[in-house]
Amino acid sequence: xxxxxxxxxxxxxxxxxxxxxxxxxxEEEDEELDETLLExxxxxxxMFPESLRSAAEVSAQSSLSVAKKLYSFSRSAxxxxxxxxxxxxxxxxxxTERLQLEQQQLQxxxxxxxxxxxxxxGGMPGMMPPAPGKL
Amino acid sequence: MxxxxxxxxxxxxxxxxxGAGLVSVPPGFTMPSVSPVSEPGSSSPGRQESEPPLPNxxxxxxxxxxxxxxxxxxxxxxxxxxxxxxxxxxxxxxxVLLSTLGDSSYRFGATYVGTKQTGPAEAFPVMVGDMDxxxxxxxxxIHQITDRVRSKFAFQTQQQKFVNWQGDAEFKGEDFTATxxxxxxxxxxxxxxxxxxxLQSITPSLALGGELVYHRRPGEEGTVMSLxxxxxxxxxxxxxxxxxAGAHGSYYHKANDQLQVxxxxxxxxxxxxxxxxxxxxLDVPKADLVFKGSLDSNWVVGATLEKKLQPLPLSLALxxxxxxxxxxxxxxxxxxxx
Numbered sequence: 271x272x273x274x275x276x277x278x279x280x281x282x283x284x285x286x287x288x289x290x291x292x293x294x295x296x297e298e299e300d301e302e303l304d305e306t307l308l309e310x311x312x313x314x315x316x317m318f319p320e321s322l323r324s325a326a327e328v329s330a331q332s333s334l335s336v337a338k339k340l341y342s343f344s345r346s347a348x349x350x351x352x353x354x355x356x357x358x359x360x361x362x363x364x365x366t367e368r369l370q371l372e373q374q375q376l377q378x379x380x381x382x383x384x385x386x387x388x389x390x391x392g393g394m395p396g397m398m399p400p401a402p403g404k405l
Numbered sequence: 406m407x408x409x410x411x412x413x414x415x416x417x418x419x420x421x422x423x424g425a426g427l428v429s430v431p432p433g434f435t436m437p438s439v440s441p442v443s444e445p446g447s448s449s450p451g452r453q454e455s456e457p458p459l460p461n462x463x464x465x466x467x468x469x470x471x472x473x474x475x476x477x478x479x480x481x482x483x484x485x486x487x488x489x490x491x492x493x494x495x496x497x498x499x500x501v502l503l504s505t506l507g508d509s510s511y512r513f514g515a516t517y518v519g520t521k522q523t524g525p526a527e528a529f530p531v532m533v534g535d536m537d538x539x540x541x542x543x544x545x546x547i548h549q550i551t552d553r554v555r556s557k558f559a560f561q562t563q564q565q566k567f568v569n570w571q572g573d574a575e576f577k578g579e580d581f582t583a584t585x586x587x588x589x590x591x592x593x594x595x596x597x598x599x600x601x602x603x604l605q606s607i608t609p610s611l612a613l614g615g616e617l618v619y620h621r622r623p624g625e626e627g628t629v630m631s632l633x634x635x636x637x638x639x640x641x642x643x644x645x646x647x648x649x650a651g652a653h654g655s656y657y658h659k660a661n662d663q664l665q666v667x668x669x670x671x672x673x674x675x676x677x678x679x680x681x682x683x684x685x686x687l688d689v690p691k692a693d694l695v696f697k698g699s700l701d702s703n704w705v706v707g708a709t710l711e712k713k714l715q716p717l718p719l720s721l722a723l724x725x726x727x728x729x730x731x732x733x734x735x736x737x738x739x740x741x742x743x
Contacts, residue, residue, distance in 0.1 A: 369692040
């Protein structure tokens with residue numbers, strides 16, 4: 271039963287609710303309950319059975335922890351791998367590369383001086399006139 | 406220069422068995438190093454080609470040495486070594502060590518090689534001495550007394566106090582080697598250590614032997630015994646030492662002219678821990694480079710690089726060691742002139 275407010279001429283303007291609000295009463299509950307969107311979505315999960323909910327929770331938590339462990343493991347593995355490679359392998363690589371470049375340079379020089387046939391390491395020095403003394 | 410330099414090639418000379426916990430070397434002092442006269446297995450079979458087939462197996466301490474030489478040696482700080490051969494018999498070296506962990510020091514070393522030639526690169530007696538800026542002295546005298554007996558006497562002082570004195574005699578038979586060592590004998594107090602080594606060739610590639618350590622202090626005495634076996638293959642050497650002090654196994658493999666690989670396993674009963682190390686040595690003679698790397702089960706990664714800087718008689722050594730677990734890093738470099 272809707273309450274009837276007595277309107278007296280000197281009471282001023284009384285706020286009356288528009289009649290549509292009285293019919294659709296659930297919107298009143300929305301404004302009163304003050305739920306956020308996430309809470310409403312979470313409430314929807316209550317429709318699933320308990321075992322499913324707990325299984326989902328356990329699997330979500332474990333996958334999160336596995337992901338964290340994997341991330342930290344890959345970080346430390348990358349660091350250990352990089353520093354060990356730097357110490358164990360890198361100097362040898364530098365030196366062999368330098369040696370190769372030097373040998374290539376020598377070969378090129380020999381090619382320039384003695385002609386293209388003498389580019390091999392066992393060239394034929396007797397065929398050409400004696401090389402200039404800058405070597 | 407040849408004979409003097411051959412005598413001063415670095416390699417550890419003092420036999421220090423860990424079983425009795427004896428003759429602990431004070432930190433920062435190393436026994437002067439003298440190269441062994443005969444490489445185990447390499448020159449002995451050559452010497453005895455026309456003689457009975459079993460070669461002399463070499464000394465007992467040499468068993469694990471070939472594998473240990475593959476591993477890099479940790480050094481820290483900056484080291485400058487100037488060595489000069491004053492004559493064919495006498496060589497002098499000055500070493501300045503600037504250290505990050507301890508004290509910096511200057512060492513003066515002298516090596517004298519005598520006139521009694523026993524081989525192309527060996528001459529006796531060999532006297533090596535080393536003196537520190539604080540007055541600590543290391544000295545070693547090696548002499549070939551007879552054809553088969555070689556003896557060594559070494560002592561070490563810390564400032565003016567004698568810390569370590571030992572003498573040993575080694576008898577090289579046809580196919581066996583026997584050594585007796587007296588460490589820190591003190592007749593007045595009645596303490597000392599006696600070590601006896603024996604190594605016998607069973608077949609041309611297998612050698613078995615044992616070590617007996619007897620140590621005595623006023624009030625206590627004890628014995629430690631261990632057995633050793635060494636198998637030499639075509640390009641590998643496998644050694645195993647088992648004893649009261651633990652087990653020590655090593656495997657040395659020569660893959661090709663450039664690469665040598667060593668694996669070492671150590672288990673100690675005293676400290677109750679085991680460790681496995683893997684090391685390799687890479688020789689690149691064209692680049693005058695020797696690179697040694699090692700990887701340990703204690704998460705220690707280390708490497709040493711030695712390079713001769715031609716055309717000067719300079720040699721540069723770089724070293725880096727990293728303990729991954731404790732996140733501690735140590736590096737050092739050294740320059741050797743002459």
